[in-house]
Amino acid sequence: MPDIVWEEPFCAESSNCFRIGTDADGNAYIAVAGQEQTYLTDTHEALRTLIRDIKAGKADHLL
DSSP states (O other): OOOOEEOOOEEOTTSOEEEEEEOTTSEEEEEETTOTTSOEEEEHHHHHHHHHHHHTTSSGGGO
16 A cells, blocks of 8 residues: 555535545545545546535535
8 A cells, every 4th residue: 555645534414534645656545534445546636626526516426
């Protein structure tokens, strides 16, 4: 597992909590809080776009 620095969990109402992380190589990670050993990885920009879309209500079913 790469050395990932995880941010504080983001929790929506009545939903799972997610954590965003980064590594020294510039990769970004997202995982369900408490299950950081199972994560998705992509570029910072891809995860930024996903988060913006979720906040805009385009993908609220993911939370």
